[in-house]
Amino acid sequence: MPKAVVVNAKRTIIGKKDGLLKDYPPEQLAAFVIRELVQDLPTVVDDVILGNVVGPGGNIARLSALESGLPVSIPGVTIDRQCGSGLEAIRLACHLIQGGAGHVYIAGGVESTSQSPFQQRARFSPEWIGDPEMGIAAENVAEKYGITREMQDEYALLSYQRAIQALNAGHYRDELVKIPDIPIHDEGVNPKLNYDRMLRRLSPCFKEEGTVTLGNCCGINDGAAAVLIMSEEKAEELGFEPILRFVDSAVIGVDPNYPAFGPIPAVRHLLQKQSLQEKDIDLFEINEAFASKVVAFANELNIPYEKINRKGGAIALGHPYGASGAILVTRLFHEVQRKKANYTVSAIGIGGGIGMAILWESLR
Template sequence: MKRAVVVQAKRTPIGKKGGTFRDIEPHILAAPLLRELSTGITSEIDEIIFGNVVGPGGNIARLTVLESGLPLSVTGMTIDRQCSAGLEAIRTACHFIQGKAGSCYIAGGVESASTSPFPGRARFSPDRLGDPDMGVAAENVAQKYGITKKMQDDYALLSYKRSWNSFREGLYQPEIVEVGEMNIDECFYKERDLEKLLKRAKPIFCKEAGTVTAANSCGINDGAAAVLVMEEKLAKEHNMKPVLRFADSIVSGVHPDYPGISPVRAIHSLLNRNGLSIKDIDLFEINEAFASKIVACAQELSIPYEKLNVSGGALTTGHPYGASGAILVTRLFYEVQRRKGMKYVLASIGSAGGVGLAVLFEVTE
């Protein structure tokens, strides 16, 4: 079987909705990534696969190819699996390589909430099942799994400190491709007293018995991320070092009232199929859309926080929907190179409608 490996990973800085990237359309935002990741390998690229959620519609992957100046022969495919779209793009590229459909892909995602032409969200589920907004769904998870506001606030504060420590230590810089004059995530322009904000923040989705607040939830953001995925033999022929080797992936569904818990089923099934346990995984990256989701997933799977989102995540830096899954893999790509003795790492994300996706990687020696 052909083996798919990640040999490079990059992302843009993450901007706030209405912030620095407010006038930059998604194909323009993502084009620098394609130029960076295709350097020296342009002739081998089979296709660009990108996730996107909030528009403007059309085939953004192909549009980005044309914007970037890649050869006209390079095609593009755009995927919408809601928040897991960017991770799905990477998963798809890996399976294409395994199935001998191609040998070299740039895969990831892009989102520009600032320029989205859609004033409201899409439908996630039929009314007969329930179609909650994601904040209400986060409350549903908190209530069902006994996740208190204190548990959420404690995790949010931990994540915030990890993100700021990573920023100060320069750990994010290798990930980032500069866009215009912006080379850091917009959240790092000014540090907040999050501990004070967490104490003051009131529930915003369920006023009476709610636990989810603006301080323990992610923001709405603009950004892009992508990885270069190649067939392992081809990568070595081009003197490109494999860092992550695709091992397996699973997508699974849960009730749409509880999308935040969907990574649990996906991760559990994925580990079982591969004869692995939580203890066998060295690092987990699970998207931090809401603290309630992360705490519930960690609790249900018995994932120690020491292995989970170790350099911070979306609660601080933000959640550019279609790109977030690719940001998880980008983070793992650099984390394993800073550490010794890594064997397995895992990226997972939950999506509106109750879809969970998990991807398992082996760390190459």
């Protein structure tokens, strides 16, 4: 069976809603990334697979491929698995390569919350089961698993500190594509801000006497990210160096009232399938929609924070829904080139009660 490998990974900056990227529709954001990935590619891609959540519809992957200047023969398909869409796009591309459907794919995601035509989110679950707002769902997880405000703020502060350290060290530079007249700097990170003081001053924002604040959860954001995936045979033929090899993936449904719990059974199932344990994984990239999610993940799986999101995550940088899963893989792609790792995992919890995880083997 062919093996899928990631040979390049790029993203735009992550902009705030109505911020630096507000004038760019999603197809233009994605096009910046696509052009960067194909600029030295001596062959055509088989397909462009992009995740997107908040519109405007119309097969954004196809629109983005055309906007980027790719040949009209390259089709494009758009995936919607809510905030897991970008990771699902990558997962699908890897399985397509394994199945022999093609050899070269661009896969990732894009989101422009600034230009979304939707005023309210879609339904994630029937009301008779429960369809809480994501902030309330994060409170549900915190309450069920005994995660205090202090525990969430402690993790959030770590995310901010790591992001600032990565920014100062230039570690995001290799991930980013240039957009004319836009600073190459994620908009949500402010090295001058005292995040410790800010976290202590904030009040709960979703539930009276709750634990979730605007400081220990992600923002609403714009951005795009994608990876260039090939069969290992094609990468060798074209002279590309593989960095991550796809090993396996898992997707599992959970109670929609506790969607942040989703990555836990997904990772457990994935590792069991491969006869691995949590201690065998050197690095986890998990989407930080809420600190309660990451704290629960770390506690339930007995994973030290040293292995989780070492360069910061969505709490500090932002969460452009459809792109976030692809940002996780982009971060892994560049991080394993700086620090030796064997196995790594990208994981995400999804509205409606879904957990997804991908296991990668580092080839560096």
